[in-house]
Amino acid sequence: MLIVFFLEKDLSETKRSLIEENLKKSSLLKDAQFVSSEQALEKFQQNFPELQGIIDNININPFPSSFETTLRDENISSVKILVFIQEISRLEGIEDVQFNKDWVEKMESLSRLAKAAGFFLGGILILASFFIISNVIRLNVFARKDEIEIFRLVGATNIFIRIPFLMEGMILGVLGALISLVFLFLLVKFFPLYLGTSLGALNELINFRYLSIIQIFLFIAAGIIIGLLGSISSIARFLKV
Amino acid sequence: MIDLYHIWKQYQPPHWALNDINLHVDKGDFYFVTGPSGSGKTTLLKVIFREIFPTQGQIVIDRRNILRIPDHKIYKLRRTMGIVFQDFRLLFHKRVYENVAIVLQVLGIPRKEIRRRSFNALRMVNLHHKMWEYPSQLSYGEQQRVAIARAVVHNPKILLADEPTGNLDPELATEIMTLFKEINNQGATVIICTHDRDLIRYFGEKILFLYKGKLIRKETL
Numbered sequence: 001m002l003i004v005f006f007l008e009k010d011l012s013e014t015k016r017s018l019i020e021e022n023l024k025k026s027s028l029l030k031d032a033q034f035v036s037s038e039q040a041l042e043k044f045q046q047n048f049p050e051l052q053g054i055i056d057n058i059n060i061n062p063f064p065s066s067f068e069t070t071l072r073d074e075n076i077s078s079v080k081i082l083v084f085i086q087e088i089s090r091l092e093g094i095e096d097v098q099f100n101k102d103w104v105e106k107m108e109s110l111s112r113l114a115k116a117a118g119f120f121l122g123g124i125l126i127l128a129s130f131f132i133i134s135n136v137i138r139l140n141v142f143a144r145k146d147e148i149e150i151f152r153l154v155g156a157t158n159i160f161i162r163i164p165f166l167m168e169g170m171i172l173g174v175l176g177a178l179i180s181l182v183f184l185f186l187l188v189k190f191f192p193l194y195l196g197t198s199l200g201a202l203n204e205l206i207n208f209r210y211l212s213i214i215q216i217f218l219f220i221a222a223g224i225i226i227g228l229l230g231s232i233s234s235i236a237r238f239l240k241v
Numbered sequence: 242m243i244d245l246y247h248i249w250k251q252y253q254p255p256h257w258a259l260n261d262i263n264l265h266v267d268k269g270d271f272y273f274v275t276g277p278s279g280s281g282k283t284t285l286l287k288v289i290f291r292e293i294f295p296t297q298g299q300i301v302i303d304r305r306n307i308l309r310i311p312d313h314k315i316y317k318l319r320r321t322m323g324i325v326f327q328d329f330r331l332l333f334h335k336r337v338y339e340n341v342a343i344v345l346q347v348l349g350i351p352r353k354e355i356r357r358r359s360f361n362a363l364r365m366v367n368l369h370h371k372m373w374e375y376p377s378q379l380s381y382g383e384q385q386r387v388a389i390a391r392a393v394v395h396n397p398k399i400l401l402a403d404e405p406t407g408n409l410d411p412e413l414a415t416e417i418m419t420l421f422k423e424i425n426n427q428g429a430t431v432i433i434c435t436h437d438r439d440l441i442r443y444f445g446e447k448i449l450f451l452y453k454g455k456l457i458r459k460e461t462l
Contacts, residue, residue, distance in 0.1 A: 150330055153292065154391070155320035156347040158313050 003081075003099040005067045005088055015093040016065075022091060023067055028084050030072040037065045064095060078108040126226060133172050133230030137165050141234060165231050173227020177220045185210060242268040242430055243289060243399070248298035250284050250454075258284040259295065260454035266432065271425045273441045274434045276451035282434035283327055285451070286401045289432070290324055291315060302399070320348060323397035325405045329388040331376040337363065338372040341391045348395060362394035363387075365420055367413075382408045389417060393424055400424055402433045406440060418444050 005023075007016065016034070023032035035043075040063035045052060055062075071081070081104055089097055141148070151161050188208045211219065243266040250259035259281045266272060274282050287293045288300060291307050300307050307318055323344075331340050341362055345355040363369040366386035368379075376384050385408050392400060400421065406414035418440055425431045435441065441448060450458040 146330075147332055150332060151343070151347065152316075153290075153319060153324065153330070154344045154347055155316045157316050160347055 001071050001081075001099065001104065003069045003071070003085065003097065005069065005094050006064045006096040006098065007066055008093050008095045009064060011065070011093045019067065019088070019091050019093055022088060023069055026084060026088075028072055028080065030070045032067050032069045035066050035068055037061050037063045040064070040066065078104040126222075129173075129176055129223075129226050130230045130233075133169055133176075133227050134234045136172060137169055137231040138234040140168065141165065162235050165235050166228060169227040169229075169231025170224050171227070173223035173225070173230075174220060175223075176227070177223030180223075181211070181216060181219060242266055242270070242303065243432075244301040245289075246299045246301070248285075248288060248295045248300065250281070250288060250293070250295045257454045259288070262298070262454075262456050264449070264456065266430060268430055269425065269428055270430050270432075270447060271422070271444070272432045272447045272449060273445050274432060274449045274451060275436065275438075275441060279453075280451040281454040282451055283403050284454075286324070286403050286432065286434060289399075290322060290401060291318060316347075320395070321397060322399045322401060323392035323395065324400075325385075325388050325392045325402035327403040327407070329376075329384050331384055331387055331391075333376050336373055336375055337368060337379070337387050340376065340387055341372075341394050344391055344395050358394055359390075362390040365393070366390045366417070382410070382413065385409060386413075386417070389420070393420070396424070396427070396429070398429055400429050400431045402431070404435055405433060406435065406437060411439070414440060415443075 005019070007019070020032065020034065023029060038061065041055070041061045044063065045055070081099075082101075085097055085099065088094060148161055188210045192208050243264070245262050245264040248259050248262040248264075249257060251257050262281075262285065274285060276282055284293070288295045289302070291300075291310070294308060302318065303321075305318075310318060332343070335343075338359055342355050342359040345358060350358070360369055360372065363372050366389050368383060368386050368390065371379060371383065376387060379387065385405065389402070389405055392402065402421065405421070406417055409417060414437065421431050421433065422444060445460075445462055448458075448460045448462070449456060450460070
Protein backbone atom coordinates (compact mmCIF):
# COMPACT_ATOMS: atom_id res chain seq x y z
CA MET A 1 0.00 0.00 0.00
CA LEU A 2 1.21 3.48 -0.89
CA ILE A 3 1.20 6.32 1.68
CA VAL A 4 2.14 9.78 0.45
CA PHE A 5 3.32 12.46 2.90
CA PHE A 6 3.03 15.90 1.29
CA LEU A 7 5.57 18.47 2.46
CA GLU A 8 5.16 22.17 3.10
CA LYS A 9 6.37 24.58 0.45
CA ASP A 10 9.91 25.90 0.82
CA LEU A 11 10.79 23.33 3.47
CA SER A 12 14.37 23.63 4.66
CA GLU A 13 16.84 20.86 3.80
CA THR A 14 17.35 20.08 7.52
CA LYS A 15 13.66 19.53 8.21
CA ARG A 16 13.31 17.38 5.09
CA SER A 17 16.26 15.25 6.16
CA LEU A 18 14.70 14.85 9.60
CA ILE A 19 11.44 13.58 8.06
CA GLU A 20 13.37 11.25 5.73
CA GLU A 21 15.37 9.93 8.66
CA ASN A 22 12.17 9.20 10.62
CA LEU A 23 10.61 7.43 7.64
CA LYS A 24 13.69 5.28 7.02
CA LYS A 25 13.86 4.37 10.70
CA SER A 26 10.36 2.88 10.61
CA SER A 27 10.21 -0.89 10.47
CA LEU A 28 6.83 -0.74 8.74
CA LEU A 29 8.17 0.72 5.51
CA LYS A 30 9.79 -1.08 2.65
CA ASP A 31 10.66 2.08 0.78
CA ALA A 32 10.50 5.91 1.17
CA GLN A 33 11.10 7.91 -1.98
CA PHE A 34 11.43 11.70 -2.07
CA VAL A 35 9.53 13.28 -4.96
CA SER A 36 10.32 16.95 -5.58
CA SER A 37 7.63 19.32 -6.88
CA GLU A 38 9.42 19.36 -10.27
CA GLN A 39 9.38 15.59 -10.45
CA ALA A 40 5.69 15.60 -9.48
CA LEU A 41 4.92 18.07 -12.25
CA GLU A 42 6.90 15.98 -14.74
CA LYS A 43 4.99 12.87 -13.71
CA PHE A 44 1.68 14.67 -14.10
CA GLN A 45 2.64 15.91 -17.56
CA GLN A 46 3.63 12.39 -18.58
CA ASN A 47 0.49 10.78 -17.23
CA PHE A 48 -2.03 13.45 -18.34
CA PRO A 49 -0.64 15.18 -21.47
CA GLU A 50 -4.18 16.33 -22.38
CA LEU A 51 -4.26 18.52 -19.23
CA GLN A 52 -1.07 20.39 -20.15
CA GLY A 53 -3.17 23.46 -20.97
CA ILE A 54 -4.29 23.91 -17.37
CA ILE A 55 -0.69 23.93 -16.13
CA ASP A 56 0.27 26.46 -18.80
CA ASN A 57 -2.61 28.73 -17.77
CA ILE A 58 -1.87 28.87 -14.04
CA ASN A 59 1.78 29.44 -14.84
CA ILE A 60 3.09 28.02 -11.58
CA ASN A 61 3.95 24.49 -10.34
CA PRO A 62 0.98 23.55 -8.10
CA PHE A 63 2.46 20.23 -6.95
CA PRO A 64 4.06 20.05 -3.50
CA SER A 65 7.11 17.90 -2.91
CA SER A 66 6.37 14.63 -1.07
CA PHE A 67 7.61 11.35 0.30
CA GLU A 68 6.05 8.30 -1.36
CA THR A 69 6.30 5.35 0.99
CA THR A 70 5.37 1.68 0.59
CA LEU A 71 4.58 -0.71 3.42
CA ARG A 72 6.87 -3.65 4.05
CA ASP A 73 4.05 -6.13 4.68
CA GLU A 74 0.45 -5.83 3.58
CA ASN A 75 -0.68 -7.73 6.67
CA ILE A 76 0.29 -5.00 9.14
CA SER A 77 -2.68 -4.10 11.31
CA SER A 78 -4.56 -0.92 10.51
CA VAL A 79 -4.01 0.36 14.06
CA LYS A 80 -0.23 0.19 13.57
CA ILE A 81 -0.48 1.97 10.23
CA LEU A 82 -2.67 4.72 11.66
CA VAL A 83 -0.37 5.24 14.65
CA PHE A 84 2.62 5.45 12.30
CA ILE A 85 0.87 8.01 10.06
CA GLN A 86 -0.09 10.11 13.07
CA GLU A 87 3.48 10.08 14.37
CA ILE A 88 4.92 11.22 11.05
CA SER A 89 2.17 13.81 10.52
CA ARG A 90 3.16 15.44 13.80
CA LEU A 91 6.63 16.22 12.44
CA GLU A 92 7.25 19.78 11.37
CA GLY A 93 6.99 20.27 7.63
CA ILE A 94 4.28 17.68 6.86
CA GLU A 95 1.30 19.35 5.30
CA ASP A 96 -0.94 16.43 4.39
CA VAL A 97 -1.08 12.64 4.15
CA GLN A 98 -2.77 10.61 1.47
CA PHE A 99 -3.65 6.99 1.90
CA ASN A 100 -6.64 4.72 1.57
CA LYS A 101 -7.95 4.42 5.12
CA ASP A 102 -11.04 2.50 4.09
CA TRP A 103 -8.96 0.02 2.20
CA VAL A 104 -6.71 -0.53 5.22
CA GLU A 105 -9.65 -1.14 7.51
CA LYS A 106 -11.44 -3.43 5.05
CA MET A 107 -8.33 -5.50 4.52
CA GLU A 108 -7.84 -5.70 8.28
CA SER A 109 -11.36 -7.01 8.86
CA LEU A 110 -11.01 -9.41 5.88
CA SER A 111 -7.81 -10.76 7.35
CA ARG A 112 -9.46 -11.13 10.77
CA LEU A 113 -12.35 -12.99 9.17
CA ALA A 114 -9.98 -15.27 7.29
CA LYS A 115 -8.08 -15.99 10.52
CA ALA A 116 -11.27 -16.74 12.44
CA ALA A 117 -12.49 -19.05 9.66
CA GLY A 118 -9.08 -20.73 9.66
CA PHE A 119 -9.19 -21.33 13.41
CA PHE A 120 -12.77 -22.57 13.24
CA LEU A 121 -12.09 -25.01 10.38
CA GLY A 122 -8.77 -26.01 11.93
CA GLY A 123 -10.52 -26.76 15.23
CA ILE A 124 -13.15 -28.87 13.50
CA LEU A 125 -10.49 -30.77 11.53
CA ILE A 126 -8.43 -31.39 14.68
CA LEU A 127 -11.51 -32.76 16.44
CA ALA A 128 -12.37 -34.85 13.39
CA SER A 129 -8.85 -36.34 13.22
CA PHE A 130 -8.99 -37.03 16.95
CA PHE A 131 -12.26 -38.97 16.62
CA ILE A 132 -11.19 -40.79 13.45
CA ILE A 133 -7.93 -41.98 15.05
CA SER A 134 -9.75 -42.83 18.25
CA ASN A 135 -12.28 -44.95 16.31
CA VAL A 136 -9.64 -46.69 14.21
CA ILE A 137 -7.79 -47.68 17.38
CA ARG A 138 -11.05 -48.75 19.01
CA LEU A 139 -11.83 -51.03 16.07
CA ASN A 140 -8.34 -52.46 16.32
CA VAL A 141 -8.75 -53.06 20.04
CA PHE A 142 -11.97 -54.96 19.28
CA ALA A 143 -10.33 -56.93 16.49
CA ARG A 144 -7.49 -57.94 18.80
CA LYS A 145 -9.64 -58.58 21.86
CA ASP A 146 -8.64 -62.26 22.10
CA GLU A 147 -4.98 -61.45 21.78
CA ILE A 148 -5.25 -58.78 24.48
CA GLU A 149 -7.08 -61.24 26.72
CA ILE A 150 -4.32 -63.83 26.28
CA PHE A 151 -1.63 -61.23 26.90
CA ARG A 152 -3.38 -60.33 30.15
CA LEU A 153 -3.62 -63.94 31.20
CA VAL A 154 0.06 -64.66 30.62
CA GLY A 155 1.08 -61.69 32.77
CA ALA A 156 1.60 -58.80 30.37
CA THR A 157 1.69 -55.35 31.97
CA ASN A 158 -0.73 -52.63 30.90
CA ILE A 159 2.09 -50.75 29.22
CA PHE A 160 3.10 -53.86 27.24
CA ILE A 161 -0.47 -54.19 25.95
CA ARG A 162 -0.97 -50.50 25.29
CA ILE A 163 2.29 -49.63 23.55
CA PRO A 164 1.34 -51.11 20.12
CA PHE A 165 -1.91 -49.13 20.13
CA LEU A 166 -0.17 -45.93 21.18
CA MET A 167 2.43 -46.44 18.45
CA GLU A 168 -0.35 -47.01 15.97
CA GLY A 169 -2.04 -43.75 16.98
CA MET A 170 1.24 -41.86 16.67
CA ILE A 171 1.96 -43.35 13.25
CA LEU A 172 -1.54 -42.45 12.05
CA GLY A 173 -1.01 -38.89 13.34
CA VAL A 174 2.36 -38.57 11.57
CA LEU A 175 0.99 -40.03 8.33
CA GLY A 176 -2.00 -37.67 8.46
CA ALA A 177 0.31 -34.69 9.02
CA LEU A 178 2.65 -35.72 6.17
CA ILE A 179 -0.19 -36.25 3.71
CA SER A 180 -1.69 -32.86 4.66
CA LEU A 181 1.71 -31.21 4.16
CA VAL A 182 1.98 -32.72 0.68
CA PHE A 183 -1.53 -31.52 -0.21
CA LEU A 184 -0.79 -28.07 1.20
CA PHE A 185 2.41 -27.92 -0.83
CA LEU A 186 0.51 -28.79 -4.02
CA LEU A 187 -2.17 -26.25 -3.16
CA VAL A 188 0.33 -23.46 -2.56
CA LYS A 189 2.21 -24.36 -5.73
CA PHE A 190 -0.67 -24.81 -8.15
CA PHE A 191 -3.70 -22.94 -6.80
CA PRO A 192 -2.35 -19.48 -7.74
CA LEU A 193 -1.82 -20.80 -11.29
CA TYR A 194 -5.40 -22.00 -11.38
CA LEU A 195 -6.65 -18.65 -10.09
CA GLY A 196 -4.63 -16.70 -12.65
CA THR A 197 -5.74 -13.07 -12.63
CA SER A 198 -9.28 -13.81 -11.52
CA LEU A 199 -8.69 -12.16 -8.16
CA GLY A 200 -7.86 -8.86 -9.83
CA ALA A 201 -6.37 -6.35 -7.41
CA LEU A 202 -6.53 -8.92 -4.60
CA ASN A 203 -3.83 -10.91 -6.36
CA GLU A 204 -1.19 -8.58 -4.98
CA LEU A 205 -2.53 -8.77 -1.45
CA ILE A 206 -3.15 -12.48 -1.09
CA ASN A 207 0.13 -14.26 -1.24
CA PHE A 208 0.25 -18.05 -1.02
CA ARG A 209 3.29 -19.23 0.90
CA TYR A 210 4.34 -22.63 2.26
CA LEU A 211 4.97 -23.32 5.94
CA SER A 212 8.37 -22.62 7.48
CA ILE A 213 10.54 -25.50 8.74
CA ILE A 214 9.52 -24.75 12.34
CA GLN A 215 5.85 -24.72 11.35
CA ILE A 216 6.28 -28.05 9.54
CA PHE A 217 7.82 -29.62 12.66
CA LEU A 218 5.07 -28.15 14.84
CA PHE A 219 2.47 -29.52 12.42
CA ILE A 220 3.98 -33.04 12.61
CA ALA A 221 4.28 -32.76 16.40
CA ALA A 222 0.61 -31.76 16.55
CA GLY A 223 -0.21 -34.83 14.42
CA ILE A 224 1.69 -37.05 16.88
CA ILE A 225 -0.06 -35.49 19.86
CA ILE A 226 -3.53 -35.81 18.28
CA GLY A 227 -2.80 -39.45 17.35
CA LEU A 228 -1.52 -40.19 20.83
CA LEU A 229 -4.50 -38.54 22.53
CA GLY A 230 -6.89 -40.36 20.18
CA SER A 231 -5.43 -43.74 21.04
CA ILE A 232 -5.17 -42.95 24.77
CA SER A 233 -8.86 -42.04 24.84
CA SER A 234 -10.00 -45.24 23.11
CA ILE A 235 -7.61 -47.43 25.10
CA ALA A 236 -8.75 -45.87 28.36
CA ARG A 237 -12.38 -46.60 27.48
CA PHE A 238 -12.06 -50.01 25.88
CA LEU A 239 -8.95 -51.57 27.35
CA LYS A 240 -9.58 -51.69 31.05
CA VAL A 241 -6.84 -54.09 32.09
CA MET B 242 0.76 -71.70 49.55
CA ILE B 243 -2.85 -71.51 48.29
CA ASP B 244 -5.68 -71.00 50.77
CA LEU B 245 -9.33 -70.68 49.84
CA TYR B 246 -11.68 -69.45 52.57
CA HIS B 247 -15.43 -69.91 52.12
CA ILE B 248 -15.42 -69.38 48.36
CA TRP B 249 -18.83 -68.92 46.78
CA LYS B 250 -19.40 -68.15 43.14
CA GLN B 251 -22.69 -67.51 41.45
CA TYR B 252 -23.05 -66.77 37.73
CA GLN B 253 -26.85 -66.91 37.55
CA PRO B 254 -29.13 -67.23 40.59
CA PRO B 255 -30.20 -69.53 42.09
CA HIS B 256 -27.35 -71.92 41.14
CA TRP B 257 -23.99 -71.74 42.84
CA ALA B 258 -20.98 -72.68 40.70
CA LEU B 259 -18.88 -72.86 43.87
CA ASN B 260 -20.50 -73.50 47.19
CA ASP B 261 -18.48 -72.64 50.29
CA ILE B 262 -15.14 -74.11 49.21
CA ASN B 263 -12.42 -74.24 51.85
CA LEU B 264 -9.07 -75.54 50.71
CA HIS B 265 -5.44 -75.49 51.73
CA VAL B 266 -2.79 -76.40 49.14
CA ASP B 267 0.84 -76.67 50.25
CA LYS B 268 3.83 -75.70 48.18
CA GLY B 269 4.80 -78.63 45.95
CA ASP B 270 1.42 -80.37 46.19
CA PHE B 271 0.10 -82.31 43.22
CA TYR B 272 -3.68 -82.12 43.21
CA PHE B 273 -6.30 -83.61 40.98
CA VAL B 274 -9.73 -81.99 40.97
CA THR B 275 -12.43 -84.23 39.63
CA GLY B 276 -16.19 -84.32 39.40
CA PRO B 277 -18.94 -84.41 36.78
CA SER B 278 -19.42 -81.68 34.18
CA GLY B 279 -20.77 -78.49 35.75
CA SER B 280 -19.42 -79.37 39.19
CA GLY B 281 -17.30 -76.17 39.31
CA LYS B 282 -13.81 -77.46 38.41
CA THR B 283 -13.11 -74.79 35.80
CA THR B 284 -14.60 -72.06 38.00
CA LEU B 285 -12.32 -73.16 40.83
CA LEU B 286 -9.24 -72.76 38.61
CA LYS B 287 -10.50 -69.42 37.31
CA VAL B 288 -10.87 -67.93 40.78
CA ILE B 289 -7.41 -69.17 41.79
CA PHE B 290 -6.01 -67.57 38.61
CA ARG B 291 -8.13 -64.51 39.35
CA GLU B 292 -9.62 -64.57 35.93
CA ILE B 293 -12.92 -64.13 37.74
CA PHE B 294 -13.79 -62.92 41.23
CA PRO B 295 -15.69 -65.15 43.64
CA THR B 296 -19.05 -63.83 44.85
CA GLN B 297 -17.87 -64.32 48.42
CA GLY B 298 -14.78 -65.54 50.22
CA GLN B 299 -11.07 -64.90 50.26
CA ILE B 300 -8.13 -66.43 48.39
CA VAL B 301 -4.63 -66.20 49.79
CA ILE B 302 -1.64 -67.21 47.66
CA ASP B 303 1.84 -66.91 49.14
CA ARG B 304 0.41 -65.02 52.12
CA ARG B 305 -1.21 -62.45 49.82
CA ASN B 306 -4.93 -61.95 49.45
CA ILE B 307 -5.14 -62.00 45.67
CA LEU B 308 -8.61 -60.46 45.60
CA ARG B 309 -7.11 -57.26 46.95
CA ILE B 310 -4.41 -56.99 44.29
CA PRO B 311 -5.27 -54.01 42.06
CA ASP B 312 -5.94 -54.83 38.39
CA HIS B 313 -2.81 -53.10 37.17
CA LYS B 314 -0.64 -55.30 39.42
CA ILE B 315 -2.29 -58.63 38.74
CA TYR B 316 0.34 -59.43 36.11
CA LYS B 317 2.79 -60.12 38.95
CA LEU B 318 0.60 -62.96 40.23
CA ARG B 319 -0.02 -64.36 36.75
CA ARG B 320 3.67 -64.46 35.95
CA THR B 321 4.12 -66.95 38.76
CA MET B 322 1.44 -69.21 37.30
CA GLY B 323 1.01 -71.33 34.22
CA ILE B 324 -2.43 -72.29 33.03
CA VAL B 325 -3.73 -74.72 30.44
CA PHE B 326 -7.20 -73.60 29.45
CA GLN B 327 -9.88 -76.05 28.50
CA ASP B 328 -10.41 -74.13 25.24
CA PHE B 329 -6.61 -73.68 24.79
CA ARG B 330 -6.90 -69.94 23.98
CA LEU B 331 -4.24 -69.95 21.30
CA LEU B 332 -3.59 -67.09 18.92
CA PHE B 333 -4.55 -68.51 15.55
CA HIS B 334 -2.85 -65.80 13.52
CA LYS B 335 0.48 -66.49 15.21
CA ARG B 336 2.74 -69.49 14.70
CA VAL B 337 3.10 -72.26 17.26
CA TYR B 338 6.49 -70.91 18.31
CA GLU B 339 5.10 -67.39 18.79
CA ASN B 340 2.23 -68.72 20.88
CA VAL B 341 4.70 -70.22 23.31
CA ALA B 342 7.25 -67.40 23.16
CA ILE B 343 4.61 -64.80 24.06
CA VAL B 344 4.87 -65.72 27.75
CA LEU B 345 8.60 -65.10 27.78
CA GLN B 346 8.26 -61.92 25.74
CA VAL B 347 6.03 -60.33 28.36
CA LEU B 348 8.65 -61.25 30.97
CA GLY B 349 11.24 -59.28 29.00
CA ILE B 350 13.56 -62.24 28.51
CA PRO B 351 16.31 -61.83 25.84
CA ARG B 352 15.40 -63.11 22.38
CA LYS B 353 18.07 -65.81 22.28
CA GLU B 354 16.88 -67.23 25.59
CA ILE B 355 13.26 -67.05 24.40
CA ARG B 356 14.18 -69.11 21.34
CA ARG B 357 16.00 -71.72 23.43
CA ARG B 358 13.31 -72.09 26.08
CA SER B 359 10.40 -72.06 23.63
CA PHE B 360 12.07 -74.76 21.55
CA ASN B 361 12.70 -76.87 24.67
CA ALA B 362 9.08 -76.49 25.80
CA LEU B 363 7.84 -77.56 22.38
CA ARG B 364 10.25 -80.49 22.37
CA MET B 365 8.85 -81.61 25.73
CA VAL B 366 5.38 -81.87 24.19
CA ASN B 367 6.86 -83.37 21.01
CA LEU B 368 5.86 -80.49 18.77
CA HIS B 369 9.23 -78.92 18.01
CA HIS B 370 8.99 -80.09 14.40
CA LYS B 371 5.80 -78.07 13.94
CA MET B 372 6.95 -74.86 15.61
CA TRP B 373 6.61 -72.76 12.43
CA GLU B 374 3.10 -73.94 11.66
CA TYR B 375 -0.10 -72.15 12.60
CA PRO B 376 -2.43 -73.65 15.24
CA SER B 377 -5.13 -74.03 12.59
CA GLN B 378 -2.84 -76.49 10.78
CA LEU B 379 -2.62 -78.69 13.89
CA SER B 380 -4.97 -81.33 15.22
CA TYR B 381 -7.01 -80.71 18.36
CA GLY B 382 -4.62 -82.77 20.44
CA GLU B 383 -1.63 -80.91 19.04
CA GLN B 384 -3.24 -77.57 19.84
CA GLN B 385 -3.69 -78.79 23.38
CA ARG B 386 0.01 -79.63 23.57
CA VAL B 387 0.87 -76.10 22.38
CA ALA B 388 -1.26 -74.77 25.24
CA ILE B 389 0.64 -77.05 27.64
CA ALA B 390 4.02 -75.88 26.30
CA ARG B 391 2.90 -72.27 26.78
CA ALA B 392 1.87 -72.99 30.37
CA VAL B 393 5.18 -74.55 31.39
CA VAL B 394 7.71 -72.59 29.32
CA HIS B 395 8.46 -70.08 32.11
CA ASN B 396 8.79 -72.68 34.91
CA PRO B 397 5.80 -71.40 36.90
CA LYS B 398 5.51 -71.80 40.68
CA ILE B 399 1.88 -72.81 40.27
CA LEU B 400 0.59 -74.83 37.35
CA LEU B 401 -3.14 -75.01 36.77
CA ALA B 402 -4.49 -77.26 34.04
CA ASP B 403 -8.07 -77.66 32.94
CA GLU B 404 -8.60 -81.04 31.27
CA PRO B 405 -5.07 -81.00 29.85
CA THR B 406 -5.25 -84.52 28.45
CA GLY B 407 -8.86 -84.45 27.29
CA ASN B 408 -8.02 -84.76 23.61
CA LEU B 409 -4.85 -86.81 23.81
CA ASP B 410 -4.36 -90.51 23.29
CA PRO B 411 -3.52 -92.47 26.46
CA GLU B 412 0.16 -92.70 25.59
CA LEU B 413 0.56 -88.96 25.05
CA ALA B 414 -1.64 -88.23 28.07
CA THR B 415 0.75 -90.28 30.21
CA GLU B 416 3.71 -88.39 28.74
CA ILE B 417 2.09 -85.05 29.51
CA MET B 418 1.29 -86.15 33.06
CA THR B 419 4.89 -87.27 33.48
CA LEU B 420 5.94 -83.82 32.36
CA PHE B 421 3.61 -82.22 34.93
CA LYS B 422 5.05 -84.55 37.55
CA GLU B 423 8.58 -83.46 36.64
CA ILE B 424 7.60 -79.82 36.96
CA ASN B 425 6.04 -80.70 40.32
CA ASN B 426 9.24 -82.45 41.41
CA GLN B 427 11.12 -79.24 40.67
CA GLY B 428 9.00 -77.54 43.36
CA ALA B 429 5.95 -76.27 41.48
CA THR B 430 2.46 -76.69 42.88
CA VAL B 431 0.20 -78.41 40.36
CA ILE B 432 -3.60 -78.50 40.26
CA ILE B 433 -5.19 -80.47 37.44
CA CYS B 434 -8.87 -80.78 36.66
CA THR B 435 -9.71 -84.01 34.91
CA HIS B 436 -12.33 -86.67 34.32
CA ASP B 437 -9.76 -89.31 33.54
CA ARG B 438 -9.95 -91.87 36.35
CA ASP B 439 -7.01 -93.87 35.01
CA LEU B 440 -4.74 -90.87 35.21
CA ILE B 441 -5.95 -90.10 38.72
CA ARG B 442 -5.36 -93.69 39.74
CA TYR B 443 -1.89 -93.71 38.26
CA PHE B 444 -0.63 -90.23 39.16
CA GLY B 445 -3.00 -89.10 41.91
CA GLU B 446 -1.64 -88.12 45.31
CA LYS B 447 -4.28 -85.74 46.52
CA ILE B 448 -7.72 -85.69 44.99
CA LEU B 449 -10.58 -83.26 45.40
CA PHE B 450 -14.10 -84.34 44.50
CA LEU B 451 -16.50 -81.58 43.47
CA TYR B 452 -20.22 -82.02 43.04
CA LYS B 453 -22.60 -79.15 42.20
CA GLY B 454 -20.03 -76.63 43.36
CA LYS B 455 -19.40 -78.34 46.70
CA LEU B 456 -16.18 -79.95 47.80
CA ILE B 457 -17.63 -83.25 48.86
CA ARG B 458 -14.51 -85.29 49.45
CA LYS B 459 -10.77 -84.91 49.76
CA GLU B 460 -8.55 -87.97 49.44
CA THR B 461 -4.87 -88.45 49.95
CA LEU B 462 -3.44 -91.62 48.46
